[in-house]
Amino acid sequence: MTKKKQKVALPHPHDPLLRADRIPHIWCPGCGIGTIFGCVLTAIQKSGLPLDDVAMVSGIGCTGRMAGYLNLDSFHTTHGRAIPFATGLKLARPQSSVIVTSGDGDLFAIGGNHFIHAARRNVDMTIVCVNNFNYGMTGGQVAPSTPFGAKTTTTPIGNFEEPFNFCSLAAACGAVYVARWTTLHIRWITDSLLEAIQKRGFSFLEILAPCPVTFGRRNKLGKAVDLIKFLHERSVVRNQIDPKDAVLDFNKHLVVGKFIDIERPTFLDNYQLINRRELGDWPALERQVPRMEKQAKG
Amino acid sequence: MVEGALVAGCRFFAGYPITPASEISEILSIKLPRLDGTFIQMEDEIASLGAVIGASLAGVKSMTATSGPGFSLMQENLGFAIMAEVPCVIVNVMRGGPSTGLPTFPSQSDVMQARWGTHGDHPAIALSASTVRECYEMTVKAFNLSEKFRTPVVLLMDEVVAHMREKMVLPDEDDVEVFNRVKPTVPPEWYMPYEDTPRGVPAMANFGEGYRYHVTGLTHDVRGFPTSRPDEIGPFIARLHRKISQHFSEIQMAEFFQTEDAEITIVAYGCVARSARRAMIEARERGIKVGLLKLVTIWPFARSAVEKVLQKSRILLVPEMNMGQISREVKRVNPGVAKVFTLNKVDGTIITPEEILNRITEVA
Ligand code: SF4
Numbered sequence A: 001m002t003k004k005k006q007k008v009a010l011p012h013p014h015d016p017l018l019r020a021d022r023i024p025h026i027w028c029p030g031c032g033i034g035t036i037f038g039c040v041l042t043a044i045q046k047s048g049l050p051l052d053d054v055a056m057v058s059g060i061g062c063t064g065r066m067a068g069y070l071n072l073d074s075f076h077t078t079h080g081r082a083i084p085f086a087t088g089l090k091l092a093r094p095q096s097s098v099i100v101t102s103g104d105g106d107l108f109a110i111g112g113n114h115f116i117h118a119a120r121r122n123v124d125m126t127i128v129c130v131n132n133f134n135y136g137m138t139g140g141q142v143a144p145s146t147p148f149g150a151k152t153t154t155t156p157i158g159n160f161e162e163p164f165n166f167c168s169l170a171a172a173c174g175a176v177y178v179a180r181w182t183t184l185h186i187r188w189i190t191d192s193l194l195e196a197i198q199k200r201g202f203s204f205l206e207i208l209a210p211c212p213v214t215f216g217r218r219n220k221l222g223k224a225v226d227l228i229k230f231l232h233e234r235s236v237v238r239n240q241i242d243p244k245d246a247v248l249d250f251n252k253h254l255v256v257g258k259f260i261d262i263e264r265p266t267f268l269d270n271y272q273l274i275n276r277r278e279l280g281d282w283p284a285l286e287r288q289v290p291r292m293e294k295q296a297k298g
Numbered sequence B: 001m002v003e004g005a006l007v008a009g010c011r012f013f014a015g016y017p018i019t020p021a022s023e024i025s026e027i028l029s030i031k032l033p034r035l036d037g038t039f040i041q042m043e044d045e046i047a048s049l050g051a052v053i054g055a056s057l058a059g060v061k062s063m064t065a066t067s068g069p070g071f072s073l074m075q076e077n078l079g080f081a082i083m084a085e086v087p088c089v090i091v092n093v094m095r096g097g098p099s100t101g102l103p104t105f106p107s108q109s110d111v112m113q114a115r116w117g118t119h120g121d122h123p124a125i126a127l128s129a130s131t132v133r134e135c136y137e138m139t140v141k142a143f144n145l146s147e148k149f150r151t152p153v154v155l156l157m158d159e160v161v162a163h164m165r166e167k168m169v170l171p172d173e174d175d176v177e178v179f180n181r182v183k184p185t186v187p188p189e190w191y192m193p194y195e196d197t198p199r200g201v202p203a204m205a206n207f208g209e210g211y212r213y214h215v216t217g218l219t220h221d222v223r224g225f226p227t228s229r230p231d232e233i234g235p236f237i238a239r240l241h242r243k244i245s246q247h248f249s250e251i252q253m254a255e256f257f258q259t260e261d262a263e264i265t266i267v268a269y270g271c272v273a274r275s276a277r278r279a280m281i282e283a284r285e286r287g288i289k290v291g292l293l294k295l296v297t298i299w300p301f302a303r304s305a306v307e308k309v310l311q312k313s314r315i316l317l318v319p320e321m322n323m324g325q326i327s328r329e330v331k332r333v334n335p336g337v338a339k340v341f342t343l344n345k346v347d348g349t350i351i352t353p354e355e356i357l358n359r360i361t362e363v364a
Helices: A002-008 A033-049 A063-069 A082-092 A104-110 A112-120 A166-173 A186-198 A211-219 A224-234 A267-275 B002-008 B023-033 B046-058 B068-084 B109-118 B132-147 B230-245 B271-285 B303-310 B326-334 B353-364
Strands: A056-058 A075-076 A097-103 A124-129 A177-182 A202-208 A235-237 A255-259 B014-016 B040-043 B063-068 B088-096 B104-105 B124-128 B152-158 B212-217 B255-256 B263-269 B290-295 B295-297 B315-321 B338-342
Touching: A002 B338, A033 A063, A033 A097, A033 A267, A033 B046, A033 B326, A056 A063, A063 A075, A063 A097, A063 B212, A075 B315, A082 A097, A082 A112, A082 B040, A082 B212, A097 A112, A097 A202, A097 B046, A097 B109, A104 A112, A104 A124, A104 A166, A112 A202, A112 A267, A112 B046, A112 B230, A124 A186, A124 B338, A166 A177, A166 A202, A166 A255, A166 B014, A166 B063, A177 A186, A177 A224, A186 A202, A186 A255, A186 B132, A211 B088, A224 A235, A235 B040, A255 B303, B002 B023, B002 B132, B014 B023, B014 B046, B023 B040, B023 B132, B046 B063, B046 B255, B068 B088, B068 B109, B088 B132, B109 B152, B109 B295, B109 B338, B124 B132, B132 B152, B255 B303, B263 B271, B263 B326, B263 B353, B271 B290, B271 B315, B303 B315, B303 B326, B315 B326, B315 B353, B326 B338, B338 B353
Parallel strands: A056 A075, A056 A097, A075 B212, A097 A124, A124 A202, A177 A202, A235 A255, B014 B040, B014 B063, B063 B088, B088 B152, B124 B152, B263 B290, B263 B315, B315 B338
Antiparallel strands: A177 A255, B088 B104, B124 B295, B255 B290
């Protein structure tokens, strides 16, 4: 997408946020990551946040490379550890808005433990999980998101493990905002991202993305466009349902929507509350939900 | 040690409970909130060092503390901090290993892990302490070196020193020299977060200050972006090493006790240096000319200090609570002029002055 714009040399609304000299990017043709990256940029612009206060932290993998194309403070960490690095960043500089972008393998296999604890602590950050159903960068191995029966390089006959339902996991761990879309739900992704960025607390967004080159090809899901269509056509929107009922069944339907949007004190709210000694011993403290600071919507 | 960290400006601690390093967390959990600092107990040691690096990048001096198994878990992120040049301090209260080993007994078995634990070719700075006063001073020093050279610094302690109680008068805070990272003075468009400088250490902008730069563990160019160009990779890795090797004298700390006339010099560090000093005094009472070279900086290795004692001594004795990790280095820098003897103990008990004295009489 961005490559084309460069050719015609017209200014693009995302230009101020892009490191144009880093492009062409590494993603394969037809990959869903570029679309999601575009939505992230739009949401950051719409949020009206001072750009110096926005930081993007990513893990390792195809999605992990997002940070490098963004003209903001960007932090490409070790595999699976984006969330701990982001936690340190956020706690040391609370005025930062921290967005973590990574893939399903990085966030939920090697980094799964960090995810569940950051959600429990309600560290104020936005997690964007690009779920492409396999490990793309390393050539298409089975991931914790790979559907039962699907073929990957390490499950050549078919996956014999059950995948996670990430949204249900996030909600169970205490995330205050949980939504899932496919890459064709561009407006909804952007709206959800905006809400998630503005939300105080641990927000989680899962985006089902086509990976035509490794996942699509091995599972005979056709070309990039066919795969995008497949994901979109199978999806059904079910807002506000319990995310444990938001199943992903490739043979029937893929449930998407905004599932959770609640208020809960963040790690820093409680840290400050508990450490204000004059309020007495902690069991006696009344837990308050801090009022949301309303931010103008673009 | 905790006081040293706070005086040095540490305001962020992330750690995971582990014997015998938990006391450091416990004290900081009380002290940091009162100083507007942040204390967090993470889900494991990997996350602890990750959070420490993240906080440091946001401009807050940060540290963690652990012991053997936890230090093993930190190795990948330790390499990240070296590669991305993010200052931070890691205290490792060594225990006997391998594996879960001897959690509550002293050891010095992580000396080589502090040097070569993380993968790839990398420089390393590691300090040690043998008295409570040194714990304080070396913690300050560790923060200063990490800020000065934009690199993680490991403070190696042993269970004896970590749990020791000694009287010390804390110096006046104003008398403690504290070094803070050098900030860029150029406008953001010109800022090169990984450029070469005369000192080999680039200026460091903190996240949020408007410099908007990229930090990665991939091999990167002067602007911080991933590169696979040989003409960029080579100079970058060379600079990482040079920024330490070029400033050897600023990092190197060693103490000489009666080495001027010593025929036998004991080379020791940490709690063993205490026993060695006692043994030295007793040996001298018996008329054996013994000296002591106490290593304070462990890495980079004190080549020049060893060379200095080799001008006089023809016998070196290296007692250590491992199978011979520093003695290997001593042998490596000895050009064959002296005999190097070892005294190794790995049973969880300390090396006593008598044991060192016996070994001296054996080799004298
Ligand atoms: S391997 Fe898959 S996820 Fe990775 S860039 Fe290619 S299409 Fe995208």
